Amino acid sequence: MLSTEAVEGVLAKFRPLIARDGGRLELVACGEGEALVRYTRGVNEQCESCILSEEDLGAMIAEALPRDAGNFRVVVAGPAPDA
Numbered sequence: 001m002l003s004t005e006a007v008e009g010v011l012a013k014f015r016p017l018i019a020r021d022g023g024r025l026e027l028v029a030c031g032e033g034e035a036l037v038r039y040t041r042g043v044n045e046q047c048e049s050c051i052l053s054e055e056d057l058g059a060m061i062a063e064a065l066p067r068d069a070g071n072f073r074v075v076v077a078g079p080a081p082d083a
Contacts, residue, residue, distance in 0.1 A: 004030045040079040
């Protein structure tokens with residue numbers, strides 16, 4: 001099983017890329033074979049297609065996880081609805 005610290009370490013590598021356009025990443029949960037990451041997209045009016053989709057970001061994060069993670073799944077969700 002992959003530790004929360006290992007997933008946070010991978011997210012730390014992506015945060016500067018996401019923050020560049022005002023976006024945020026938050027690890028919501030990490031458990032048996034799965035990590036749930038909340039992704040708030042940023043805004044880039046000059047290049048709207050430069051903002052990563054949830055699917056693309058999830059694939060990139062999963063690829064960056066240590067190879068011994070095995071069949072570990074990364075679920076990237078949009079921002080939580082306002083309460």
